[in-house]
Amino acid sequence: MELQLHIKMTPGLYVKDPDQSELGRKIVSTGIRMIHEMGFEAFTFRKLANEINTTEASIYRYFENKHRLLTYIISWFWTWMEYQLVFYTNNVTDPKKKIETVLEILTFSVDDKFMSDYIDKDMLHHIIVAEGNKSYLTKHVEEDNEAKIFKPYKDLCHRMALIFQEYNPKYPYPHSLGSTLIETAHHQVYFQEHLPSLTDFGNEKGTKGLTHFLRSMTFNVLNNHKK
Amino acid sequence: MELQLHIKMTPGLYVKDPDQSELGRKIVSTGIRMIHEMGFEAFTFRKLANEINTTEASIYRYFENKHRLLTYIISWFWTWMEYQLVFYTNNVTDPKKKIETVLEILTFSVDDKFMSDYIDKDMLHHIIVAEGNKSYLTKHVEEDNEAKIFKPYKDLCHRMALIFQEYNPKYPYPHSLGSTLIETAHHQVYFQEHLPSLTDFGNEKGTKGLTHFLRSMTFNVLNNHKK
DNA sequence: TTGAATTGATAGTCTTACTATCATTTATAG
DNA sequence: CTATAAATGATAGTAAGACTATCAATTCAA
Numbered sequence: 001m002e003l004q005l006h007i008k009m010t011p012g013l014y015v016k017d018p019d020q021s022e023l024g025r026k027i028v029s030t031g032i033r034m035i036h037e038m039g040f041e042a043f044t045f046r047k048l049a050n051e052i053n054t055t056e057a058s059i060y061r062y063f064e065n066k067h068r069l070l071t072y073i074i075s076w077f078w079t080w081m082e083y084q085l086v087f088y089t090n091n092v093t094d095p096k097k098k099i100e101t102v103l104e105i106l107t108f109s110v111d112d113k114f115m116s117d118y119i120d121k122d123m124l125h126h127i128i129v130a131e132g133n134k135s136y137l138t139k140h141v142e143e144d145n146e147a148k149i150f151k152p153y154k155d156l157c158h159r160m161a162l163i164f165q166e167y168n169p170k171y172p173y174p175h176s177l178g179s180t181l182i183e184t185a186h187h188q189v190y191f192q193e194h195l196p197s198l199t200d201f202g203n204e205k206g207t208k209g210l211t212h213f214l215r216s217m218t219f220n221v222l223n224n225h226k227k
Numbered sequence: 228m229e230l231q232l233h234i235k236m237t238p239g240l241y242v243k244d245p246d247q248s249e250l251g252r253k254i255v256s257t258g259i260r261m262i263h264e265m266g267f268e269a270f271t272f273r274k275l276a277n278e279i280n281t282t283e284a285s286i287y288r289y290f291e292n293k294h295r296l297l298t299y300i301i302s303w304f305w306t307w308m309e310y311q312l313v314f315y316t317n318n319v320t321d322p323k324k325k326i327e328t329v330l331e332i333l334t335f336s337v338d339d340k341f342m343s344d345y346i347d348k349d350m351l352h353h354i355i356v357a358e359g360n361k362s363y364l365t366k367h368v369e370e371d372n373e374a375k376i377f378k379p380y381k382d383l384c385h386r387m388a389l390i391f392q393e394y395n396p397k398y399p400y401p402h403s404l405g406s407t408l409i410e411t412a413h414h415q416v417y418f419q420e421h422l423p424s425l426t427d428f429g430n431e432k433g434t435k436g437l438t439h440f441l442r443s444m445t446f447n448v449l450n451n452h453k454k
Numbered sequence: 455t456t457g458a459a460t461t462g463a464t465a466g467t468c469t470t471a472c473t474a475t476c477a478t479t480t481a482t483a484g
Numbered sequence: 485c486t487a488t489a490a491a492t493g494a495t496a497g498t499a500a501g502a503c504t505a506t507c508a509a510t511t512c513a514a
Binding site: 016021023054055057058061 | 491492493494495
């Protein structure tokens, strides 16, 4: 079974909704590929325009600047993650099972049933790992935040927090645990790839070590917390 | 007691050692202030040159580009952290106590005895929190890594790992735990300040909640890990 | 006090990050 | 099927950023 996934993004993220036109979708899909290939710093609207045979001016009609495009892409990712979380934990009652599912989603070890025509999810995952932090590590976080730009991230974090609270209502830091797990899931992947001595996953491929690390951390914290 | 601190940085980080001249030190100290004030993206060598009444060309004689200056600053920070770790755990035998000290250093709740003439440590801390990741989240990580640019970070992480292993030799992820704690210590500070709903520290000021969160995580993981 | 190293002054190149204007194509409503 | 609006393309231009090169002035060190 595959489900067609259509994610409606908050208008604060774009000037004109890229989902409503061929050109808009091409900006996003090719943008993802190019940011993935050359990194966000080297990526420019001029290069993107050349690649898809349009002009810089046309791209600016969709996104104010490249940072907004990055944020759009990243927000799409968080929304998709939350969809997955809801879907895969829907009929699960055991909160332990729910947490395990969340961690599998975070480490990208679930192959999902949601399709999207023009978004390549593995590239997207790489972008989150390598560029994700850059969406909020700016001098304009506060304004961006007021424009609801980070809502998808926060929603995901909050949904995780609810599950943690269900598992152990006494644990006082469910949101911090959520954001830590999200960030750690991505940092450790980056480190494993580029700076392996910051991890203990050696030369193993895949996310087995990481998942085990995160699971151990999560359950030990939730099971044994004392004031 | 105050100890004069002099940190020798690896040559890969600069073109000409900024520590060896008045101008060099001014580039670093004013660089720190300006990056702190305006953020790394808006910071330029031209603005820095104007501020300290020198020229762009002169600054380029010390650092290849602004990213190298950032990395220099950040590496100085990691080296200083490691110094502190060594100093404050030196005659401690109880590994539990050592870990508590490490966490206090990481959360910046130790007021240190090391002086440095021209480096403002609170600004530095803010820079690490807001820009730290940007030193390695680039397309040239691999080359930078080969040039030993990240050695200070790795050394700190490894030293933490040794302490964790001392505390519980069976725990299989001491390095991942180290890098996670380092990153988390900074992310959570950033979130608390700018995106508080990703944390549970509410409107509290200070790092009490954060320290408690990290301590709970660390000890529960180390005490209870099972295969 | 002479020579070497450091800094300053000036200028120039190429790229990025936009903004503006007008022409052309495409979609759509009557 | 046409009128009209919306979307895109073409072109051009500006200001700033990220450098590199050259030569003169200054300072430092033997």
